[in-house]
Amino acid sequence: MSMMDDVWTNAKAAVDVVGKKAGQVIDKSKLRFAVMDIKAELSKKYRMLGKIYYEANRTGKNYDDSMKALQESITELHKQLAALKEMLANAENKIKCPVCGVYNAKDSLFCSKCGARLSVKKQDEEYSQEELLDFAEEIMDEDDI
């Protein structure tokens, strides 16, 4: 029972903390710290989700509510992370690649990662499968699991 309580408390606390930070950030170093915090929080949430999933399968108990809460918390963190990255890129005058989402120096004509032309703005803010995998990898790299 205590594990579930922790999940709820942590999920709520994380959203509050990050929300406050996002509202406060003004300069680039603060933005970078906030990005790192959110990534660490995301990493923790993914691990918790994995643990609950494992326990649910192992014990046959229903942890749907907890998993849903975590899922929502993760979605919220992703939104905040995207917003922070956008703010950081704007602060550095960078332009976002419409194809792969990587930020490039402001006078770039083509994306440094995928080579796409950098003139059309991406309308759809959804992550592609590839972006999500890249992102998960990025998080895992920074984490010593």
Ligand SMILES: [Zn+2]
């Ligand atoms: Zn690109």
